[in-house]
Amino acid sequence: MFINRKDAGEKLSIRLKKFKDQNPIILAIPRGGIVTAYDTIKKYGFQWDLIIPRKIGSPNNKEIAIGAISLDGTYLLNEKYIDALNISKEYIEKEMCNQTEEIKKRLNKYKGNEKFPNVKDKTVIIIDDGIATGFTIQAAINSIKKHDAKKIILAIPVASQSIISLLEKIVDEVICIFVPYEFYAVGSYYENFEQTTDEEVFNIIHKLNNL
DSSP: OBSSHHHHHHHHHHHHGGGGGGOOEEEEOTTHHHHHHHHHHHHHTOEEEEOOOEEEEOSSOTTSEEEEEOTTSOEEEOHHHHHHHTOOHHHHHHHHHHHHHHHHHHHHHHHSOOOOOOOBTSEEEEEOSOOSSOHHHHHHHHHHHHTTBSEEEEEEEEOOHHHHHHHTTTSSEEEEEEOOSSOOOGGGGBSOOOOOOHHHHHHHHHHHHTO
16 A cells, blocks of 8 residues: 555655666656656656557547557557447547547647657656556557667556556566555555646656756
């Protein structure tokens, strides 16, 4: 159990010390992931940037992921759901456009540009505050691979064993502090898991830019 994202980030930073000599770049997933990544970036002076994958929601329930997309258009679709719910190709294409625009909008808001992080030939450490289904993170991982990262590390405070097993097949290493026997929602492993606000993200980015 973690007190909050800051506490989780401090614990995660201990595990990430071993990458100090590899000159990695941290890619934080806002909003919560930037809070979790802060301590590692500050402590070791790692390069950092943001990556924002977005869920493609079902027409009748946006919380149900039928896919996910990253900034560069790399996407992943849950064909089983799409077939079962008889979701049209037109709807999916429209949602992919909408979510790509939302990614660009958020990146411009948070860091002032929508450039894809420079990961070529680098060790990349993706940090988030936890992983539930693993769907959106896979879209991010696939896009990073396309940009020729040397090595991809996924670092999270909590995730299920089944998700870790899945993700271990597509990245070089998964670092996860807590793997519960029975996984519920990510927030159930935090005493405080209130939604991170844009203001908090701006404050952290300001601090990081002035280190």
